[in-house]
Amino acid sequence: MPFLRRRPAAPVLLLTLLVASAGLTGCAREADPDTITVLNSATDQHEHDQQQKFFDRCAKPLGVKVEQTSVPAAQVATKALRMASSHSMTDILELDGSELPQFADTGGLVPLKKAGVSLDGLSPGAVSMGSFKGTAYGIARSVNTLALFYNTDLLEKAGVTPPTTWDELKVAAKKLTRGKTFGMAFSATPDADGVYQFLPFFWSAGGNEAHLDNGKGVEAVQLWKDLVTERSASSAVVTWNQQDVNDQFIAGRAAMMVNGPWQVPVLSEHPSLHWAVTTIPVPVAGKDPVAPMGGTVMTLPRTGETGRQTTAAKILNCLNERKNQVGWGAGVNNIPTRDTAAAQYKADNPKLAGFADTVAAARSRTALVGARWPAVSTALAGAFQSVLTGSSSPEAALKRAQSQATAGGE
Amino acid sequence: MIAVSTRTLRRRGNTVIALVILVILLFPLYWMLNIALQPGESLASTHWLPTSPGWSNFERALESQGGSLVTSLVVALGAVVVCLAMAAPAAYGLAQLGLKGGRSLVFGTLITQMVPGIVIANALYSAYVDLHLVNSLAGLILADASLGLPFSIVLLRAFMVSIPKEVVEAAMVDGASRFTAFVRIVLPISRNSLITAGLFTFLFAWSDFMFALTLNTTDAVKPITLSMYEYIGAHVSDWGAVMATAVVSAVPAAILLIVAQKYVAAGITGGSVK
Amino acid sequence: MSTTTAAPAESVATSPAAPARRASRATLTRWLFVAPAVLYMLAFFGYPLVRNVVMSFQHYTPRTFFTGEAPFNGLDNWTAVFGDKLFTESLWHTAVFTLGSLLGQFVLGLALAVFFSRRFRLSGFARAVLLLPWLVPMVVSSVVWRKLLDQDTGVLNTLLMNLHLTSEPVPWLSSPSVALLSAVLVNIWVGIPFNMVILYGGLQEIPREMYEAASLDGAGPWRTFRSITLPQLRPVITVVLVLGFMSTIKILDLILALTGGGPADSTQTLGTVTYQLSFQQLDFGQGAVVGNVLILISAVFAVFYLRANRSDFAEGK
Known part of the structure; x- marks a missing residue:
């Protein structure tokens, strides 16, 4: 049992340092007024890049940046809930269509019309996918079906x-x-x-x-x-x-x-x-x-920041312009929801005509x-x-x- | 001599049996490696042997996961330090100091094992938000230490119970405080157990997923388990890349294990202190 | 060479005039050893535990996250959960799964530990390498096993068919009657390394003299095993079984990745039901109820363990 050279104080010291530094590292980030934050499930690099491309396209004219936080699809809902409880919700929340009603039911989402987001020209199925009890809370720029x-x-x-x-x-x-x-x-x-x-x-x-x-x-x-x-x-x-x-x-x-x-x-x-x-x-x-309609809808959580909300709404409108919908749909192989965009998509991708046709009459899972x-x-x-x-x-x-x-x- | 050759024969026989056991038990891992080495093949048509092994999957895996490996390493090592710093004194206290209520402390330690990880993680989240520990290395280290703490206390206590009290008393008679005696005598003697406990804690922390997922809302701190989960979710069709990532994620822990293996064998249970 | 420490120095040679103060300071020092761990555990385990118990009596839904309100709804969550057939089924599945896994892991782990304690070439290497299944994250091993056990394209069935051991592909994961067994087998595979390592360590500690004495007395290998090995291993065995029980009973990721709880809910366990209730149905109150049941079962088990090992926990042994 030799007296090996130990550093007895080191563990204690390290522990103290860690606990002390806890206060320094990882502080809750202050919201940057020029950055609009998004929570979505674009963990795939390709999809993430595509998202960023269209976000940047729409954000630049407004003089803001858009930052995505992406988690696996199965985690989006729970992450959003945790963020809600700590009052750190993002400005835009992209949910799966089937999750929208439960979130809308909490009263934590802003009705889109009130925020200035327009749903004109979108297929009825798409509008219903983002609606709860008759009010539209989410907007889908593309959907998929089977x-x-x-x-x-x-x-x-x-x-x-x-x-x-x-x-x-x-x-x-x-x-x-x-x-x-x-x-x-x-x-x-x-x-x-x-x-x-x-x-x-x-x-x-x-x-x-x-x-x-x-x-x-x-x-x-x-x-x-x-x-x-x-x-x-x-x-x-x-x-x-x-x-x-x-x-x-x-x-x-x-x-x-x-x-x-x-x-x-x-x-x-x-x-x-x-x-x-x-x-x-x-x-x-x-x-x-x-066929069922699947895909995600973008919503505006109630963060209490009306300025950012207006900017976010403008971005949503921009993302859903015909040109952007077509570009997005082509990039991620989903069908645009705007009737005119869907028609163009079908023309550009004849092999996927079967999908484009089905989408027109597709139904939202949560409609009833x-x-x-x-x-x-x-x-x-x-x-x-x-x-x-x-x-x-x-x-x-x-x-x-x-x-x-x-x-x-x- | 006949006796010698029987022994040698039995030894060889044992080696063969060992190999068979290895093949059976490790086959799934071989399959993992196999898939990783066959880029471009769809999963349903993977060949038995990688006849033309390709490394592109591994390149991609390392490229995208390299940073996460480092994060995992830091977090796991930190968790070991934090955990042992608490477990060693506690185990000593329980084993040697005849504390009243020692039994309820052991019971308490056992209780900690019963609480499902999700329950802990969710409860911690709200506390972490208030303490500004979300998205921090320190926060994750603190949380991951909890994975190995109960086990370490049980293990170390089982060993320390067998240290004769006289050894420590002797040092105290010489003027050392109990704490100094603990540090300079008990710890060195318990080296094997400490290493074993540290090793298991490292492995628990390394493979932690629950805390990594719950206590991080951004990409600031992303250990390998989390990044792999996202990778699997995002590349559902690219099994080669997924498997390559899995292999890559197991390697550091495997190296550590093989290196520390001899300490583990020696330090598992309370034995006589020689 | 002397290091400064945080604990107050205990001077042995004090005047006999203050023995009481010395004694209480001594106790304080002793408690300080245990304090960090205790505080930590209260924070990291006690608090979630309490919170979980409270939550099981609350109506805790997504709305709660937004408004902070979680009205107490008495025993509503409890009656809802206990009245659900899925809950009782999952209790049964959990029991089968836990017992099956523990038995399999332990027996095979012990057998391997005994086997590898003989010295032969490769024994050290093999022992180290056999730990690998444990190192691969559960998410990944479950996914690999899912592919291996696929009914039509899985390697296992291909092998069995080629060896003419079965004529029909075995529905490992697609039949409700076989799926739970498959989950048990996979869990055994995952748990063997842990058991083996710990039991091997325990075996190494058994003094050789005892074996020599036994063989001198003419005891055969089985008798030796029963009368010497097992009793000597008892403390290690209990550690392995207790820890194994605690972690197996709340199993979640393995089942989720392997079968998702199916087919037809045949592999739903308490862990998966908690997950489903809390994170898919988003009814956290009910999820907390199942979580509490899990904790209760573990607590009962822990009590048995403590009673069985009462002697080990006697004052300062």
Whole structure:
């Protein structure tokens, strides 16, 4: 036990220093009057840069700068809430459309009209996505939706034409299933991805998210179940999110898939893969496809700083001008919400016409149930998951889902 | 001689078994490396062996995550210092000083392990805002120290219990204060346990995600766990890059572990003080 | 060479006229040793704990973050949570998950520790390398495992099919009856290194003489293990099991990344339910209720642990 040379005071000293320096480092930042702050989910470098480009374009004429704080999408809501509680909210808050009602319900967002933001020329669906109880709180400059991607080579080889009805879909998927390839792939995970993918089928069958047990949604659940039992789709769809589905499609393990336009850059990295897009099949011929509208909305939190609020509103208006919407949509593969912009986008990107067409009639997820959406979404996911895993019949599952969604009523 | 060859045979046999165990247990990590070395392949069609290994994923990973690695290092080391500075005296107090209420202190230490990380992180946030500790290295270090504190106290106490009281008493008879005796006698003897506790604390702090996420609202302080989480979220399709980042993030901790490994083996539990 | 210290110096050779004052100063010094840790823990653990308990009786929603109001709603949160079938299911899942993981991690960790305590080439290296699963952040290992366990394209099923061990791909993560097992297996994989390291250390401390004496008495390996190894390891075993229990019961990131709680809620545990309630439904009051249940269970366990080891905690042993 030699007396090793220790520095006994060092730890204590260091601790003291740390605690003392705590007061010096990381002070809450004073808001810079010439900087407008934004909270969003643009963690991807490409998207982050695109955002900054348009922010700068709109901020320069106003003589201000725009600074983004980006966190993963799943964290935006909680981060925003924490900021709200510490009165350090950003000037612009970009939320996912499905999160808007809960935030609007708190009274912490400024109604856009009052702030001077104009929503003229935007599609009704887009306006409704950013609205709560009839008042617009968020503005979406682009949205995405779902469509049916198909592998043109595989379809040609099997002599199958892209399906337009559910019956055609089942037949085509069965024909296309050979060897390791499944005819169809979709996401049926118990989270936002799965629900998003289920909605087109649910809605076009007449399903109503406010009344899950009205019997109309049964067909849609049954379709998914049939695809899996007939082996046209893998039973692993309950574990695949939209990204996994895309991976399967790229690897040639799925001839058709339901997915969104954001996958286009990834698909383009594989030039040997030949694909095309069509609208999602409907129950019977003649009906219009009804797909969900996804994407983010920009809102103005109540910070109490009217000057900055006015500037932020001006920036929002600028971002939503036709030219900027088209540029943004092209940059991130989302469809602009301004009708004129969407038309131009469709002209510029004929391959994605399927999306542009669907968006025009796309529906906001929160239009009917508002702030109850998270509960409804969870219940709906539980329904199709229990049917796909064989633990429930479609009718029973949807009945149970309705009681779950309305439990602890709000 | 027959006896020798049996032993050698058994040794070789053990080595083979060890290799098999390694292969089975470490396969997922191999797979991670495998994916990282195959840039451009979609995940569903990864080959078993990286026949033409490419390093571009690693380049990208280091480029974007390098800074975060440094942050993690600083935070983890800081957390170790803070944690040991509190744990060592506390463990000594519990082990040797016969404090009344010692048992409830141990119970309290155990309780700390029960509180889910989210609960702590959220409660801390509001306190941190008032104390201006949000987005600060110091704040994160303080928080991360909590990850290793209970474990360190338990571990160190288990060891210090076996230090004979006479050793310290002897020093005090010579005129040293209890604290000096603690520092100059108890600490050196407990070196292995200290290193072990420090190592585990380092690893806990290194892999902390909860505090990093909750207590930082800007990019000012971004440890590797946070930057990786964002990277995974942003590059969902680019598995090669994600896996490369994961490999890169494990390397510093792995090096530390291998280096300190012999201390860990020796310092885990209370043994007789030789 | 003498260093200045913060603690008041204790002079041994004081006059016998003030023994009481000396004694109380001595106690003060002793408490000062423990004080920093105690204060820290009160701040970093006690405060969140109290806050969580209070929150479980409040109507705590997004509005609270804006207005600061969280009206007390009595037992509403508690009845809502306890009445939800998901809660009772998650209790059961948590129990299965925790017990399964602990058992697996411990048994395999011990087996490996025993195996590696024999000296052979590579034993040191192998021991170090086997710690790697523990070093990879949980987020990443879960994602890797998710790919490995994929029903159609996962490596594990490909292997099993090629070796003709199964004819159908095993639905590791896509079947409600298998998913929880898969989660347990992954958690065992993650936890083996920690168990192995600590148990190995404990094994090293067992004096060789005891083994020699036992073999002289003619005891076989199993008998030796039962009568010498296990009893000697008892303190280490309890440490490993207690710490393992505490961290496993509140497991969250592994399950979230591996299955998201599905399929069909078959892998929902108390940890994931808390997360879902607080951060997806944004009902923090209900989330706090589940959090408190978690803490309560751990507390009960801790009490058992303390009673079982009463002797170890006797005054200043």
